[in-house]
Amino acid sequence: MKNYINGTWTASESGRTFPNINPADNRDVIAEFPLSSSADVSSAVQAASTAFQSWKLTPAPKRGDILRRAGDIFTRRKDELADVMTREMGKTLTETKGDIQEAIDTAYYAATETRRLFGYTAPSEMHNKMNLSFRMPIGVCGIITAWNFPIAVPSWKILPALAAGNTVVFKPSDDSPHSANIFAEILEEAGLPAGVFNVIHGDAEAGAELVEHPDVRVVGFTGSTQTGTAIAARCAQLNKKVSLEMGGKNAQIVMNDADLDLAIDGVLWGAFGTTGQRCTATSRLILHEDIHDLVVDRLIALSQKLVLGDGRKSGTQVGPVINQRQLDKIMSYIEIGKQQTTCVAGGYRDTDGDKQHGYFIAPTIFTGVTSEHTTFREEIFGPVLSVSKVSSFEQAITLANDCAYGLSSSLYTKDVNRAFAAIRDIEAGITYINAPTIGAEAHMPFGGIKGTGNGHREGGWTVFDIFTEWKTVYVDYSGHLQRAQIDNY
Numbered sequence: 001m002k003n004y005i006n007g008t009w010t011a012s013e014s015g016r017t018f019p020n021i022n023p024a025d026n027r028d029v030i031a032e033f034p035l036s037s038s039a040d041v042s043s044a045v046q047a048a049s050t051a052f053q054s055w056k057l058t059p060a061p062k063r064g065d066i067l068r069r070a071g072d073i074f075t076r077r078k079d080e081l082a083d084v085m086t087r088e089m090g091k092t093l094t095e096t097k098g099d100i101q102e103a104i105d106t107a108y109y110a111a112t113e114t115r116r117l118f119g120y121t122a123p124s125e126m127h128n129k130m131n132l133s134f135r136m137p138i139g140v141c142g143i144i145t146a147w148n149f150p151i152a153v154p155s156w157k158i159l160p161a162l163a164a165g166n167t168v169v170f171k172p173s174d175d176s177p178h179s180a181n182i183f184a185e186i187l188e189e190a191g192l193p194a195g196v197f198n199v200i201h202g203d204a205e206a207g208a209e210l211v212e213h214p215d216v217r218v219v220g221f222t223g224s225t226q227t228g229t230a231i232a233a234r235c236a237q238l239n240k241k242v243s244l245e246m247g248g249k250n251a252q253i254v255m256n257d258a259d260l261d262l263a264i265d266g267v268l269w270g271a272f273g274t275t276g277q278r279c280t281a282t283s284r285l286i287l288h289e290d291i292h293d294l295v296v297d298r299l300i301a302l303s304q305k306l307v308l309g310d311g312r313k314s315g316t317q318v319g320p321v322i323n324q325r326q327l328d329k330i331m332s333y334i335e336i337g338k339q340q341t342t343c344v345a346g347g348y349r350d351t352d353g354d355k356q357h358g359y360f361i362a363p364t365i366f367t368g369v370t371s372e373h374t375t376f377r378e379e380i381f382g383p384v385l386s387v388s389k390v391s392s393f394e395q396a397i398t399l400a401n402d403c404a405y406g407l408s409s410s411l412y413t414k415d416v417n418r419a420f421a422a423i424r425d426i427e428a429g430i431t432y433i434n435a436p437t438i439g440a441e442a443h444m445p446f447g448g449i450k451g452t453g454n455g456h457r458e459g460g461w462t463v464f465d466i467f468t469e470w471k472t473v474y475v476d477y478s479g480h481l482q483r484a485q486i487d488n489y
């Protein structure tokens with residue numbers, strides 16, 4: 001498979017490739033993809049720079065028409081693309097279809113925004129003068145993403161960036177390159193002109209080259225806090241705009257008045273859906289002491305019934321983790337967890353039958369976890385849930401906030417006063433009440449605080465703050481020189 005540069009499928013100038021491997025069965029090498037060099041990155045950025053000159057002048061609603069058609073094509077190709085995505089990154093077909101639905105929603109949302117992209121007007125201090133400010137496209141956007149939402153997360157950045165009149169060079173994760181190529185096919189079929197959207201494959205090196213390129217004016221990044229922080233430091237030196245969506249360590253609080261069936265369903269989906277590999281995954285469960293034992297007992301029983309396997313097989317509920325490196329990392333956290341706390345479910349690699357060829361980890365639960373413990377503090381990014389016990393609502397909030405990250409959070413309670421206090425007091429970009437820590441909607445701001453983000457939000461109209469610059473205009477129709485701060489005062 002190839003890079004997509006200036007509307008053409010292009011082999012890497014480096015001649016080097018990397019394999020795309022099915023994590024459910026590592027004997028299944030899906031295809032080789034280019035390990036792009038700086039020359040490939042330069043070609044793609046050059047194509048995007050040239051295309052920007054005409055794309056920015058294309059009337060925004062016309063750009064929206066193309067995005068709407070892309071939404072239609074994503075819909076038409078949903079089943080096929082879901083199969084490709086599950087094969088290369090493991091989550092179940094139900095989940096990959098949900099991932100694509102997010103892109104469909106974003107395409108239609110971004111298309112409608114092309115008829116708004118609101119600026120504003122304001123009164124002038126002077127007679128016969130008009131003041132207004134409106135959004136301008138910026139130029140070439142370098143988009144770098146993780147593998148866990150191979151279509152949804154790129155769509156949150158790429159589609160609004162295009163809607164606003166920018167062009168894009170996309171460096172997808174090397175664990176989900178095939179989905180990225182289908183993304184390009186869909187935009188091409190929708191009528192996007194050559195060079196407006198480009199894909200370069202590769203690893204950290206290609207990503208770093210993209211950040212570095214002087215014609216890349218905005219960097220949109222989703223990935224680990226470690227990588228994002230390094231990219232932000234470099235962008236600061238280069239005076240580039242950068243938006244960061246990084247790690248999470250999300251807490252779900254369950255109070256003693258909660259609907260426990262609802263809360264337990266929420267934990268199972270939040271902690272073990274997508275094999276715990278969501279930035280918004282529920283990785284900390286904070287239980288009121290009155291209901292702690294009951295909830296833990298039921299979670300143990302239900303988590304042990306979850307069906308692990310190939311996400312493309314019907315009946316599978318939990319797929320593999322992404323690769324050998326991540327498997328090793330998660331297993332090392334599980335070993336630490338066993339030393340520091342009590343493992344009450346899972347805690348092992350599942351190599352039963354065909355699973356011996358994949359990267360499967362049994363849903364794992366630790367109890368007796370406090371804020372001192374490693375599994376409470378560090379992002380594991382796997383099917384591992386740490387359970388802590390508290391005796392009050394205030395203690396629950398304090399514990400939830402004792403965290404380096406601030407992406408998502410959740411509270412289960414029937415007490416409306418506590419619900420509103422939690423909405424105010426939990427330090428996170430997203431708070432769910434009586435719902436799990438996951439489930440973003442395309443038209444709402446998405447992102448986090450602390451170690452999760454740098455003040456930007458994707459989703460909703462807030463994403464246009466990333467991909468546009470304000471142009472302020474003063475139109476003086478008085479016919480004589482007016483000196484605002486001198487003649488008026």
Ligand code: NAD
Pocket residue numbers: 144145146147148149153171172173174202203204205206207208209211222223224225226227228230231245246247248278279379381407452
């Ligand atoms: P990662 O940071 O290793 O890689 C992310 C992307 O950055 C990849 O495309 C990678 O090739 C590229 N990259 C790596 N080093 C780079 C460098 N020095 N310069 C430029 N690009 C570089 O993350 P990952 O393991 O792929 O993904 C998992 C992480 O992503 C988790 O921490 C998870 O929480 C986070 N994530 C966050 C969100 C969010 O919206 N907050 C969503 C999904 C995933």
